[in-house]
Amino acid sequence: MDPSPIPYYPVNEFGPLMKGLVIGGVGILHVFLAQFAIGGGMLLYYFERLAQAGVPDTRKFVDGYFKVLVLVSFVVGALTGVAMWFTTIQVGARTIGIMLDEFHWLWATEWVWFAIEIVAGYAFYRFGPQLDDKTRRRLLLIYAGASWMSLFWINGILAWQLTPGGWLDGGGMWAGFFNPSFWPSLLFRTAVAATLGALVACVVINTMDLERAAKAALIRRASRFAAPMALMPVFAAWFMAVIPADSRQWLMGGSMPMTMFVGVAAAASTLIGGYVVVGLIVKKLYINGATATMLLALAFGATAAGEFVREGARKPYTVRGVLYSTSMTPDEVTQLRKDGAVTKDPYPLRDEARYPTAQLRHGAKVHRALCDACHTVHGANALVELTRTWTDDQMRLNVSKLQRTKGFMPPFAGNAADVEALVQFLRWETAGAPASWPISDTPETLAQIATWLDEVGTAPMGDAR
Numbered sequence: 001m002d003p004s005p006i007p008y009y010p011v012n013e014f015g016p017l018m019k020g021l022v023i024g025g026v027g028i029l030h031v032f033l034a035q036f037a038i039g040g041g042m043l044l045y046y047f048e049r050l051a052q053a054g055v056p057d058t059r060k061f062v063d064g065y066f067k068v069l070v071l072v073s074f075v076v077g078a079l080t081g082v083a084m085w086f087t088t089i090q091v092g093a094r095t096i097g098i099m100l101d102e103f104h105w106l107w108a109t110e111w112v113w114f115a116i117e118i119v120a121g122y123a124f125y126r127f128g129p130q131l132d133d134k135t136r137r138r139l140l141l142i143y144a145g146a147s148w149m150s151l152f153w154i155n156g157i158l159a160w161q162l163t164p165g166g167w168l169d170g171g172g173m174w175a176g177f178f179n180p181s182f183w184p185s186l187l188f189r190t191a192v193a194a195t196l197g198a199l200v201a202c203v204v205i206n207t208m209d210l211e212r213a214a215k216a217a218l219i220r221r222a223s224r225f226a227a228p229m230a231l232m233p234v235f236a237a238w239f240m241a242v243i244p245a246d247s248r249q250w251l252m253g254g255s256m257p258m259t260m261f262v263g264v265a266a267a268a269s270t271l272i273g274g275y276v277v278v279g280l281i282v283k284k285l286y287i288n289g290a291t292a293t294m295l296l297a298l299a300f301g302a303t304a305a306g307e308f309v310r311e312g313a314r315k316p317y318t319v320r321g322v323l324y325s326t327s328m329t330p331d332e333v334t335q336l337r338k339d340g341a342v343t344k345d346p347y348p349l350r351d352e353a354r355y356p357t358a359q360l361r362h363g364a365k366v367h368r369a370l371c372d373a374c375h376t377v378h379g380a381n382a383l384v385e386l387t388r389t390w391t392d393d394q395m396r397l398n399v400s401k402l403q404r405t406k407g408f409m410p411p412f413a414g415n416a417a418d419v420e421a422l423v424q425f426l427r428w429e430t431a432g433a434p435a436s437w438p439i440s441d442t443p444e445t446l447a448q449i450a451t452w453l454d455e456v457g458t459a460p461m462g463d464a465r
């Protein structure tokens with residue numbers, strides 16, 4: 001047999017945790033910490049300038065606990081960043097490969113800014129108190145600037161996954177980088193970063209050994225940093241306007257879980273924004289440690305919901321129009337309809353001996369190749385539960401016409417025998433994995449499935465952009 005033109009990478013399974021959940025969990029923590037490290041850096045620079053202008057207690061703030069927090073979140077942010085690559089490479093090696101191919105030097109640029117950020121941040125942390133004013137200011141400016149620049153570069157690459165824009169028409173690397181969602185997501189994330197910096201500062205100021213009036217004065221200054229939050233609805237609306245129409249529809253009612261997450265993110269942000277803008281900036285209220293911590297927890301929830309939405313909006317692609325979440329291109333799906341989904345998949349099943357028949361082994365492989373990226377059998381988004389009430393024929397029809405069953409699933413990338421093996425595998429799992437199971441391969445069944453596959457074709461539901 002010829003080697004497959006489709007590159008197959010070994011993938012990992014995370015048991016009842018769906019792959020997307022594992023990546024999502026690490027990603028949310030990473031985004032939260034990294035965004036705080038950026039906003040915290042900008043806030044440190046602002047407070048350092050205040051200190052040099054003689055504003056009381058600001059120097060104490062800059063050289064105190066807050067600096068340590070920025071450093072810790074920056075280090076843990078960096079570690080979780082590495083963890084992101086470590087998990088994504090086990091799940092979507094091909095996606096990472098395309099990103100590297102396309103943005104090699106931009107990625108290297110991002111890395112250089114990151115290295116500058118590390119050096120400046122560490123130098124300030126280690127030597128800050130001994131340095132003169134000018135050097136302190138410069139170091140903090142370099143730290144804050146470099147950390148924002150690393151966001152600038154990585155943001156372009158991540159936004160390209162959802163809205164490749166002119167890159168799809170051969171516009172090249174820069175068209176891909178400055179894609180339609182580049183600016184709204186960069187501005188949105190910058191506003192989030194500044195807000196996180198302000199909220200953490202409010203918590204830290206409350207722990208400082210100062211009179212209440214002195215704390216209030218510092219809090220008023222810190223909360224100004226959250227003012228860009230007022231523009232977040234504008235950036236969010238801009239983002240919604242440039243994402244593909246089908247994704248937008250899911251976020252606005254088409255998919256209830258996604259719509260709810262949009263709602264959670266919007267509501268939490270409105271609460272924080274309302275408190276900060278009306279309470280702290282306009283009415284100059286005092287915020288105590290507990291309230292600031294609550295707002296920060298809300299911000300974490302909003303970040304988590306927002307990242308879930310951003311990842312979800314990309315389905316069924318990891319690179320819109322180019323690569324499905326199953327690590328296959330649209331052309332390859334057409335090819336696999338003829339060749340069979342797993343004919344050339346070189347990797348054996350982990351638990352081969354579990355399955356009483358070859359058809360069930362086949363079905364397990366089809367599941368691994370075509371469904372496992374977004375489903376598990378029994379755990380998160382469990383196929384056994386989603387299909388439990390369906391009749392066999394209902395399942396055959398819905399799997400054959402997968403992209404019509406839900407628009408955020410890719411077209412089924414296999415033939416009639418693959419569909420039937422998968423259906424039998426899921427039925428067998430639903431029945432509790434009994435020791436024997438009948439083979440199901442009557443010509444009528446396979447012919448019916450083939451008709452359904454032909455009817456639905458291999459075009460995805462949404463447009464390419």
Ligand code: HEC
Pocket residue numbers: 315316317325326367370371372373374375381383386387398399402405406408409410412
């Ligand atoms: C790109 C991600 C993705 C892939 C790949 C994928 N699905 Fe789904 N699927 C989803 C999502 C998201 C849902 C919605 C779950 C919900 O509504 O709770 C879903 C829903 C379903 C449902 C329930 C549909 C309904 O209307 O109730 C079934 C059945 C299903 N998928 C089967 C499969 C099978 C079988 C495969 C592999 C051949 C597969 N899916 C591949 C993301 C995916």
